[in-house]
Amino acid sequence: MSTTEQTHWEGPVPAAALDGAIREYPKDKLYLLNFAVLFAITVVEVLTYFLTDFPLFRGGALVPTLLLLAAVKFFLVAYIFMHLKFDKKLLSVVFYSGLVLAVLIYVAVMTMFRLWWPGNHMVCDSSPQLSRSESMVKTQTVCPVSQLAPEKAG
Amino acid sequence: MASTTLHETEVDAAAPVAHIEHDTNTGISNTKVAMWLFLASDCLLFGGLITTFLLYKYPLCGQGPGPRDMICNGELVKGVFDIPFTSVTSFCLLASSLTMVLAVSAIERGDHHRLRIWLGATAALGAVFISGQVYEFTAFYREGLGFTTSRFSSAFYTLTGFHGIHVTVGIIMLLSMLMWSFRGKLPEHKSETVEIAGLYWHFVDVVWIVIFAVVYLIP
Numbered sequence: 001m002s003t004t005e006q007t008h009w010e011g012p013v014p015a016a017a018l019d020g021a022i023r024e025y026p027k028d029k030l031y032l033l034n035f036a037v038l039f040a041i042t043v044v045e046v047l048t049y050f051l052t053d054f055p056l057f058r059g060g061a062l063v064p065t066l067l068l069l070a071a072v073k074f075f076l077v078a079y080i081f082m083h084l085k086f087d088k089k090l091l092s093v094v095f096y097s098g099l100v101l102a103v104l105i106y107v108a109v110m111t112m113f114r115l116w117w118p119g120n121h122m123v124c125d126s127s128p129q130l131s132r133s134e135s136m137v138k139t140q141t142v143c144p145v146s147q148l149a150p151e152k153a154g
Numbered sequence: 155m156a157s158t159t160l161h162e163t164e165v166d167a168a169a170p171v172a173h174i175e176h177d178t179n180t181g182i183s184n185t186k187v188a189m190w191l192f193l194a195s196d197c198l199l200f201g202g203l204i205t206t207f208l209l210y211k212y213p214l215c216g217q218g219p220g221p222r223d224m225i226c227n228g229e230l231v232k233g234v235f236d237i238p239f240t241s242v243t244s245f246c247l248l249a250s251s252l253t254m255v256l257a258v259s260a261i262e263r264g265d266h267h268r269l270r271i272w273l274g275a276t277a278a279l280g281a282v283f284i285s286g287q288v289y290e291f292t293a294f295y296r297e298g299l300g301f302t303t304s305r306f307s308s309a310f311y312t313l314t315g316f317h318g319i320h321v322t323v324g325i326i327m328l329l330s331m332l333m334w335s336f337r338g339k340l341p342e343h344k345s346e347t348v349e350i351a352g353l354y355w356h357f358v359d360v361v362w363i364v365i366f367a368v369v370y371l372i373p
Contacts, residue, residue, distance in 0.1 A: 035252040045371060066368075094190045
């Protein structure tokens with residue numbers, strides 16, 4: 001292709017001319033659609049605070065629901081707004097490698113601190129059977145209202 | 155060299171999404187790869203801060219209020235979080251991601267007028283978010299939650315404070331680019347500068363997506 005032809009080139013650029021950096025030309029319409037989805041998910045997230053009687057928003061279902069919604073939002077922003085969908089795979093590998101490594105490391109740290117099960121000084125419960133040592137019993141004096149047994153909350 | 159000529163000069167007017175101004179082994183500009191590596195490493199920073207917050211989420215008894223209502227030695231201690239208010243500021247930050255990506259799109263089309271509008275809107279939305287955070291911190295302080303009040307307060311202020319610093323740096327970057335644009339120092343062939351600043355801004359947004367869910371919404 002001659003230099004003159006390149007000068008009069010119009011419209012979206014073929015991938016070959018971009019060294020494979022971008023596969024297709026992103027449209028503003030796609031960004032708006034993506035934002036609408038993000039907005040809707042955020043509304044659902046906020047509703048979890050107000051609609052506490054909804055089955056998915058209470059008890060053991062609440063945390064997985066919120067984490068899933070946050071993960072979907074995270075992915076949509078990274079995939080569309082940050083152009084991982086359009087850019088070379090190398091960038092996705094770099095970013096997601098860092099992300100996965102970070103998550104694994106901190107899951108390990110939280111496991112070390114026994115955050116996943118009751119009986120440590122971080123978890124709220126003043127009931128004796130969940131405390132593993134006397135020193136922990138002394139520190140377990142704070143409980144969120146939502147985690148108290150009904151008779152205690154009353 | 156033909157490819158160098160393509161990327162450095164002629165391609166600007168008609169092929170606005172071609173960014174690379176130098177040859178690289180990856181086909182991606184070094185600056186862009188560097189920004190992605192920085193963002194990947196920043197995941198570790200915020201991951202550490204979020205983990206610390208989770209470990210210290212509940213203050214010990216007598217050390218001031220916690221995130222939500224608590225029973226302390228049989229007495230109710232009111233929580234400090236104001237979810238409706240934080241939701242509004244979160245919406246602002248989310249909307250700023252849209253305006254940021256529209257700014258990138260505008261400069262890639264060579265539309266400098268819209269570029270300035272969207273850059274200004276992004277900076278303004280970021281400023282609203284930061285103002286909200288300052289207001290929130292002030293309100294918490296008045297409720298007795300200083301930085302050293304409890305392990306919860308230290309972890310919370312450190313986490314959200316670091317995020318606030320990131321947003322502030324992003325606003326400075328946006329305003330700098332806005333100034334360059336008005337001075338004619340941000341032509342189409344430098345659209346990658348806006349795109350890289352956009353990557354940083356979107357990362358700040360995705361970090362807040364996680365913070366909003368994990369810190370504020372999960373009880």
